[in-house]
Amino acid sequence: MYDFVVVGAGPAGSRFSRRAAERGYDVLALERGSVGEPLACSGHVSTDIWEFTPEGAREELLQNEVFGARFHVGGPASDDYPFYKREVISNVIDRVGLDRRLADAAREAGVDLREHHSVSTVEERPDRVAVTATGPDGTETFEARMVAGCDGPVSRVRRELGLPEPGEKLQGVLGFSTDEDPGDFVDVHLTAPRFFAWRIPRGEAGVEYGLAAPPGSEPPARELFESFTDEYGTETGDFCAGMIPVGPAETVTSRRGLLIGDAAAQTKPFTGGGILYGMTAADHAAREIDPERPSTLADYESAWREDLATEIRLGHWIRRAYSLPEPVQRVGLSAFSGEIGVHMDKPTSFFSTEHLSKLLSRS
Numbered sequence: 001m002y003d004f005v006v007v008g009a010g011p012a013g014s015r016f017s018r019r020a021a022e023r024g025y026d027v028l029a030l031e032r033g034s035v036g037e038p039l040a041c042s043g044h045v046s047t048d049i050w051e052f053t054p055e056g057a058r059e060e061l062l063q064n065e066v067f068g069a070r071f072h073v074g075g076p077a078s079d080d081y082p083f084y085k086r087e088v089i090s091n092v093i094d095r096v097g098l099d100r101r102l103a104d105a106a107r108e109a110g111v112d113l114r115e116h117h118s119v120s121t122v123e124e125r126p127d128r129v130a131v132t133a134t135g136p137d138g139t140e141t142f143e144a145r146m147v148a149g150c151d152g153p154v155s156r157v158r159r160e161l162g163l164p165e166p167g168e169k170l171q172g173v174l175g176f177s178t179d180e181d182p183g184d185f186v187d188v189h190l191t192a193p194r195f196f197a198w199r200i201p202r203g204e205a206g207v208e209y210g211l212a213a214p215p216g217s218e219p220p221a222r223e224l225f226e227s228f229t230d231e232y233g234t235e236t237g238d239f240c241a242g243m244i245p246v247g248p249a250e251t252v253t254s255r256r257g258l259l260i261g262d263a264a265a266q267t268k269p270f271t272g273g274g275i276l277y278g279m280t281a282a283d284h285a286a287r288e289i290d291p292e293r294p295s296t297l298a299d300y301e302s303a304w305r306e307d308l309a310t311e312i313r314l315g316h317w318i319r320r321a322y323s324l325p326e327p328v329q330r331v332g333l334s335a336f337s338g339e340i341g342v343h344m345d346k347p348t349s350f351f352s353t354e355h356l357s358k359l360l361s362r363s
């Protein structure tokens with residue numbers, strides 16, 4: 001019997017698997033497809049990402065360094081309100097490469113990571129879980145002390161364990177043009193319903209255009225995306241789409257199961273980014289949970305919420321500003337734009353001494 005069966009080898013699953021194996025646990029990770037595919041992510045992350053990756057990853061994965069964001073209330077021709085730092089705020093990275101690197105690190109730590117294994121059922125029993133998956137050699141049931149659902153926004157494990165769904169799921173779409181752009185700024189357009197559209201310069205890898213909106217929006221996300229790229233006068237290819245969960249739910253643990261990452265809606269409500277929060281929660285899970293003691297699942301719930309719940313709550317407040325009337329948005333953006341001292345994963349840093357002194361020094 002394994003200590004953990006981990007379902008999904010995205011950032012959250014590979015990180016948790018690796019950390020749990022390093023603590024001496026016997027870990028089986030099951031991934032439905034090939035690690036990293038299909039792509040449905042911008043890979044725009046704070047520089048903290050490199051604290052989670054193996055040595056040498058930065059040189060291999062980094063596509064561009066970003067110093068700030070230009071906010072627009074309208075399309076590309078509208079006024080922009082820049083928010084920036086004098087040092088690098090964030091990195092644009094090869095997201096497929098990231099997943100592969102993290103999975104390799106998990107394997108090196110001793111994880112039995114099997115691709116092309118799609119999990120269909122999870123059964124919780126008093127002393128174990130039984131996880132059934134279909135792979136190249138047929139359907140097999142694996143037993144473990146616990147199951148970790150790291151299977152993304154539309155989580156099968158969440159459903160099988162009867163855990164609550166995230167409050168909301170946004171529809172994200174993106175595409176790429178081949179124009180090289182090593183620019184220092186991303187562009188954020190507050191034109192999509194209750195969210196935004198973006199343009200990300202990816203260096204030699206081209207330019208990414210994308211947007212997210214609630215499902216059922218009129219016009220639909222795909223149409224909004226086409227009007228957005230038309231406004232930029234650009235053609236995009238390699239179109240992809242995915243869901244962005246916004247939450248989280250009141251519980252992400254069951255008797256012998258836990259959720260991590262998008263399955264647990266551990267994302268930033270104001271950007272949809274979940275790579276860093278998911279891996280942060282994975283570290284809490286690996287540190288707190290002893291698979292022989294189901295009561296330690298409660299310690300995971302407390303630890304990740306203590307670390308991230310306030311950031312997520314403030315993130316919801318920031319997102320509300322995307323739906324304010326345009327004149328109010330203009331006033332707010334012009335009041336706060338300029339040099340900032342904010343960490344992109346930590347809305348609480350808005351109240352940091354560094355940021356407040358930057359704001360005061362402008363007046």
Ligand SMILES: Cc1cc2nc3c(=O)[nH]c(=O)nc-3n(C[C@H](O)[C@H](O)[C@H](O)COP(=O)(O)OP(=O)(O)OC[C@H]3O[C@@H](n4cnc5c(N)ncnc54)[C@H](O)[C@@H]3O)c2cc1C
Pocket residue numbers: 007008009010011012013030031032033035036040041042043044045117118119120150151152153155156172173174210241242243244260261262263267272273274275276278
């Ligand atoms: C359009 C878009 C843009 C985004 N941009 C950013 C960004 O710039 N920065 C950022 O931080 N975040 C971004 N995100 C969010 C980010 O992609 C997620 O937060 C992140 O991928 C979550 O990692 P995860 O490991 O929890 O889940 P995932 O990366 O979704 O991994 C889940 C894995 O589980 C596997 N799986 C699913 N079901 C099963 C099953 N039944 N059996 C076995 N395996 C299964 C999947 O194949 C997948 O490999 C974006 C999302 C979208 C949709």
